[in-house]
Amino acid sequence: MTPSNAPATATEDRLYVLTGTCPSVLGSVELVTGFLFQRRCYVTELQTFDDTEGKQFYIRAEFRPMDDIDIEVVRNEFAEAASRYDMTWQIRDSRRPTRCLIMVSKYDHCLQDLLHRYQTGHLNIDIAAIVSNHPDLQGLAAWHGIPYYHLPISAETKARQEAQVWHLIEQTGAELVVLARYMQVLSEDMCSKLHGKAINIHHSLLPGFKGARPYHQAWEKGVKLVGATAHYVSEDLDEGPIISQGVEAVDHSFTPEKLANKGRDIERLTLAKAVKLHSEHRVFLTGNRTVVFAGHN
Numbered sequence: 001m002t003p004s005n006a007p008a009t010a011t012e013d014r015l016y017v018l019t020g021t022c023p024s025v026l027g028s029v030e031l032v033t034g035f036l037f038q039r040r041c042y043v044t045e046l047q048t049f050d051d052t053e054g055k056q057f058y059i060r061a062e063f064r065p066m067d068d069i070d071i072e073v074v075r076n077e078f079a080e081a082a083s084r085y086d087m088t089w090q091i092r093d094s095r096r097p098t099r100c101l102i103m104v105s106k107y108d109h110c111l112q113d114l115l116h117r118y119q120t121g122h123l124n125i126d127i128a129a130i131v132s133n134h135p136d137l138q139g140l141a142a143w144h145g146i147p148y149y150h151l152p153i154s155a156e157t158k159a160r161q162e163a164q165v166w167h168l169i170e171q172t173g174a175e176l177v178v179l180a181r182y183m184q185v186l187s188e189d190m191c192s193k194l195h196g197k198a199i200n201i202h203h204s205l206l207p208g209f210k211g212a213r214p215y216h217q218a219w220e221k222g223v224k225l226v227g228a229t230a231h232y233v234s235e236d237l238d239e240g241p242i243i244s245q246g247v248e249a250v251d252h253s254f255t256p257e258k259l260a261n262k263g264r265d266i267e268r269l270t271l272a273k274a275v276k277l278h279s280e281h282r283v284f285l286t287g288n289r290t291v292v293f294a295g296h297n
């Protein structure tokens, strides 16, 4: 093996991810790996899934160019190859942080957790703004130096409030909206505009206990497991495609308050995991389901 073929010579700081999906057909893996090999792009991680029910194939390839390449040229060349397989694809710079806008009401535990992971570099995101229908968490945002927008909402002002939120999303260039315990239901129009770009944390193991008070519902049922669900937001409340879920054992001694205390930790971890998976381009949306290529760290 000549030294120039050794991965160590790959341009260390340049890392890209190719994600693609196409109808299940022979050659779909070679389409990607052969294309990258021919262009001396070293594959650092490769995951595939063939959905035999949907007859659909999914692939995610992370790669480092071994030579100084123009990624736009690579994209144009792959477009021609991918069209022969009817593949829907993207090649993205893995280092570029996902620009986020976080929405919250009064509970701060998920927001605190995301802010900590962001500040410590454990999430490849850029938090452009925090939006809330209450003033309560303004101090937390100020402490982190992030713009805070207090946009109150009522049934009468919902349409105008959502127009203000949408304006902020466009103004900040947010690519992902994170509902970190935002306790207002987004309209059908907002959900349509945010399809696949808004993640909500629901404080139960969906599809169980939908709605605003899942811990009380869980207590009434005497559950022995409590959980949380991170999902893409859809117009149907708590029905969106699930990205990640977490669960912990509980018992008869758990009051609704103790269930909520246990649940908060699960919510933090489950939402952070979903934001990480999305920001690393590891989640494919397929109808009301997801295909998730989990990472190793």
Ligand SMILES: Nc1nc2c(c(=O)[nH]1)N[C@@H](CN(C=O)c1ccc(C(=O)N[C@@H](CCC(=O)O)C(=O)O)cc1)CN2
Residues within 6 Å of the ligand: 179, 182, 183, 184, 185, 186, 187, 191, 200, 201, 202, 203, 211, 212, 233, 234, 235, 236, 237, 238, 239, 240
């Ligand atoms: N279109 C959607 N919007 C939102 C979703 C969603 O799944 N689709 N999830 C919620 C978060 N959530 C549960 O995870 C939730 C939030 C609020 C309610 C609710 O009934 N809210 C009442 C008002 C409550 C209040 O003012 O405190 C209401 O809107 O009438 C249910 C579930 C975020 N948005």
